[in-house]
Amino acid sequence: MGDHGRLPPPVRPCRSDGMTALFPSKGRCLGMFVSQTSGADAVDLAIISELSRNARVSLAELGRRVSLSRPAVAERVRRLEDSGVIKGYGVHLDLDRLGLGLRAHVSLRPRLRAARNAQSLRDRLLAMGHILSCVHVTGENCYELTLAVRDAQHLEQVIEHLSGMGDTTTGVVLSEPVQPRDVDIAAWLLQEDRDRGTRQDRP
Template sequence: MSAAESSMGAVDLRIVRELTGDARIGHAELGRRVSLSRPAVAERVRRLEELGVITGYGAHVDLGRLALGLQARVSPRPRQRTAKGAGRLRERLLAMGHVLSCVHVTGENCYELAIAVRDAAHLEQVIEQLSELGDATTAVVLSETVTSRDVDVTAWTSSPRA
């Protein structure tokens, strides 16, 4: 158990859950939802930020409205499987601009990319760019069943403290 986990209680987890659902919520409303005063909830949020539990705030973007309505998952098998090769892969993926995320995974593919493109022709272009790195398997996303903001973080702990 990490230091952050050991110092978090049920109220902290409820705060994280509320902020995960709506990061723009004000401290007064957040306090009302978790039964704390505005100053008390502001102090808890500040502490969660200092502990690194809350690492930032952001906007949820509708990629379709940005003309990036087609998403895919690509699993490349890079030719170079070294730390140096991973650094080059990261630089290359960031330069492409269509990669939403990249995680290093176990198995023969090594990486799992989430990408967003305009249409099938655009997907083909991006796959061709990625093929310069090595072989790849691609799957088109039909729909998103669960998003990170749907997850109830209070369910992640077995016995939260107050």
């Protein structure tokens, strides 16, 4: 496991200039600071990191990995859920095995009438199916869509449907070197906190 995966020893928080500095039980500084605006400390981020890798891990095993008792880790998970930091749990699907082996990104510039009614456009996109995500962005192409379809013929049919809403530009996905499930956001935040703490410790 890399540096991002190593968990700190049991910690106790102490205040330092609006941040929470984390110290091992013996009192030696880890050089790790976590912003209070996020509402999550380093132990919370370690829990999030573990759940991101395997959301079905038992509370007992999760507690062992982050050096907490089962009741303590259960309470932290509950707080993360209640606060909305953890919004839910899901599954990772193999779209190829479901017969949706072709992915594409489509830039959509809605016609003026459609652009004025974003909710109507959203409803039409959801009703189509085969749209994995849709983001509203700046620039000429207001919407960026990710599609999952069976083959090139199916993609052409979906694009024809989208063309009824506006102008489209399509790019077929060749490969996905980084997928959402590969990204450990909690590890990023932990590393940023370590780096911030190191900078603040310098004379």
